[in-house]
Amino acid sequence: MNQPVPRLKIENAIKHFGQTIALDGVDLELMPGEIHAIIGENGAGKSTLMKALSGAHKLDTGKMWLDGQSYKPLSPHDGRSSGVSMIYQELSLAQHLSVKENILLGVEPNYRGLINWPKVKRQANQALEGVGRPDINLDLPVMELSNAEQQLVEIARSLATGCKVLVLDEPTSSLTQSDTQKLFSMMRTLKKQGVSILYISHFLEEVKEVCDNFTVLRDGVSVGNGSVAETSTDEIVSMMVGRDVKQMYPKSKHDVDEVVLTVRSLQGEHRKPEEVSFELHRGEVLGIAGVVGAGRTEMLRAIFSLDEIKKGDVKVAGFIGHASPSARWLHGVGMVSEDRKFEGLATGLSIADNIVMSSMKNLGPLGFITRRGLLKASKPWIEKIPIKCADAFAAVDSLSGGNQQKVAIARLLHADVDVMLLDEPTRGIDVGSKAAIYEMIDQLACGKYDGDGRKRAVLIVSSYLPELLGICDRIAVMCRGQLGPAKPISECNELQIMREATGTGDKTGDNS
Numbered sequence: 174m175n176q177p178v179p180r181l182k183i184e185n186a187i188k189h190f191g192q193t194i195a196l197d198g199v200d201l202e203l204m205p206g207e208i209h210a211i212i213g214e215n216g217a218g219k220s221t222l223m224k225a226l227s228g229a230h231k232l233d234t235g236k237m238w239l240d241g242q243s244y245k246p247l248s249p250h251d252g253r254s255s256g257v258s259m260i261y262q263e264l265s266l267a268q269h270l271s272v273k274e275n276i277l278l279g280v281e282p283n284y285r286g287l288i289n290w291p292k293v294k295r296q297a298n299q300a301l302e303g304v305g306r307p308d309i310n311l312d313l314p315v316m317e318l319s320n321a322e323q324q325l326v327e328i329a330r331s332l333a334t335g336c337k338v339l340v341l342d343e344p345t346s347s348l349t350q351s352d353t354q355k356l357f358s359m360m361r362t363l364k365k366q367g368v369s370i371l372y373i374s375h376f377l378e379e380v381k382e383v384c385d386n387f388t389v390l391r392d393g394v395s396v397g398n399g400s401v402a403e404t405s406t407d408e409i410v411s412m413m414v415g416r417d418v419k420q421m422y423p424k425s426k427h428d429v430d431e432v433v434l435t436v437r438s439l440q441g442e443h444r445k446p447e448e449v450s451f452e453l454h455r456g457e458v459l460g461i462a463g464v465v466g467a468g469r470t471e472m473l474r475a476i477f478s479l480d481e482i483k484k485g486d487v488k489v490a491g492f493i494g495h496a497s498p499s500a501r502w503l504h505g506v507g508m509v510s511e512d513r514k515f516e517g518l519a520t521g522l523s524i525a526d527n528i529v530m531s532s533m534k535n536l537g538p539l540g541f542i543t544r545r546g547l548l549k550a551s552k553p554w555i556e557k558i559p560i561k562c563a564d565a566f567a568a569v570d571s572l573s574g575g576n577q578q579k580v581a582i583a584r585l586l587h588a589d590v591d592v593m594l595l596d597e598p599t600r601g602i603d604v605g606s607k608a609a610i611y612e613m614i615d616q617l618a619c620g621k622y623d624g625d626g627r628k629r630a631v632l633i634v635s636s637y638l639p640e641l642l643g644i645c646d647r648i649a650v651m652c653r654g655q656l657g658p659a660k661p662i663s664e665c666n667e668l669q670i671m672r673e674a675t676g677t678g679d680k681t682g683d684n685s
């Protein structure tokens with residue numbers, strides 16, 4: 174009997190960036206209509222492999238075949254024309270163009286240079302039917318669509334050019350739960366049509382739900398593969414990190430002390446947040462749950478004085494009222510922004526520069542900053558978190574996405590603040606490093622982090638409920654700009670939080 178021909182085969186893929194070995198011999202096989210997860214720690218080589226596949230990077234060595242034919246894409250355009258499309262986390266749509274123009278951009282049917290608009294419309298509509306959303310208005314500028322709809326338009330664009338292999342790079346990181354479910358059902362539809370999907374995600378529960386098979390990468394090598402149904406999550410995690418992760422959510426007893434942050438009837442200048450009141454105690458981890466767009470980020474920004482306040486007040490370190498963000502640092506408040514690229518990091522600078530940026534004490538003699546001082550200050554964080562990099566002076570933008578996020582967290586830890594405002598701090602971070610960060614948060618709250626016994630207060634916004642339920646002492650839910658009461662963790666569960674987040678739950682309680 175003839176062996177079925179794989180849709181995609183990769184053999185011994187190798188790729189270096191200078192001294193860094195990003196891929197060190199990866200093998201992968203993908204069948205038609207298969208949904209295959211690519212899993213691995215931050216910096217394991219997932220994005221590099223996918224970029225080589227899509228034509229954005231050229232492999233140093235290794236071979237690829239598409240439907241049995243040798244495949245060597247010269248550019249993403251070349252890859253797309255051969256049937257391989259990659260959907261990045263940051264979508265690449267032309268925001269001012271309409272849905273139909275985006276779907277057929279660059280491949281518009283034309284007659285002697287004149288675009289055949291009725292045909293554009295027909296083909297765009299067909300592509301939207303393929304992703305199960307023929308109701309999306311073809312004439313609407315893309316910027317008027319929600320995040321999830323824009324993602325579908327981008328996938329529809331891949332289908333319009335005859336996509337055989339669709340690569341989705343952490344597609345659910347900014348989707349709501351219900352949009353995630355819709356994406357999964359669209360993936361199942363594409364699977365039935367024979368489209369093969371490579372799915373990169375750090376959420377193993379998603380991998381379990383939607384994928385058929387998986388490949389684990391570690392340090393640029395494929396270290397394991399198999400059927401998702403026949404492999405337990407623990408087995409996959411140990412393949413990823415090369416050891417057992419015993420306790421994902423360590424939780425010591427947190428005895429809370431005095432109130433360190435008081436927020437009263439806070440309203441932002443631009444509608445969100447609308448009404449926020451709570452108290453945060455030293456030694457406490459307070460979680461803020463809510464759906465995308467509820468106003469959680471705006472709340473943190475208003476507290477940290479990045480955005481104007483219309484009404485209400487923030488009291489921290491005995492100071493009441495609005496202050497500049499730099500004054501907030503002086504008050505002992507620090508923030509990790511969810512917008513890593515534009516706010517969280519200076520991507521053109523080195524890892525060491527970024528880590529010390531918010532606190533430049535003791536970096537050399539007589540107030541000078543020396544290379545030695547920078548190294549001494551940054552190295553412990555690089556080792557502790559850990560950040561995978563060539564060295565402390567490597568540019569932040571040469572790091573993988575998850576490792577960049579870890580640099581943003583290291584900057585806050587280095588600044589040694591009392592009140593930590595964390596906005597989606599573990600987005601894009603692998604399971605093993607998440608466990609390390611949860612342990613740090615736990616130790617920071619109970620004063621065991623750096624041996625001086627000083628307890629910190631942590632306010633954490635997250636869309637990942639298991640993490641909030643795992644590490645917080647109390648959780649408050651934000652719904653349409655209004656923050657509900659903070660409830661002790663013993664009274665919280667996923668269902669109750671989702672009800673409150675969507676405005677259908679109980680709002681009784683007290684925020685002090």
Ligand SMILES: Nc1ncnc2c1ncn2[C@@H]1O[C@H](COP(=O)(O)OP(=O)(O)OP(=O)(O)O)[C@@H](O)[C@H]1O
Nearest residue numbers: 190195215216217218219220221571572573574575
């Ligand atoms: N353009 C580049 N220049 C230098 N080094 C790079 C470049 N792109 C990737 N690397 C390095 O290659 C390695 C693999 O990175 P890659 O982005 O593929 O990891 P990843 O598995 O996708 O990680 P994450 O889960 O954090 O997204 C990392 O050590 C990274 O720093």
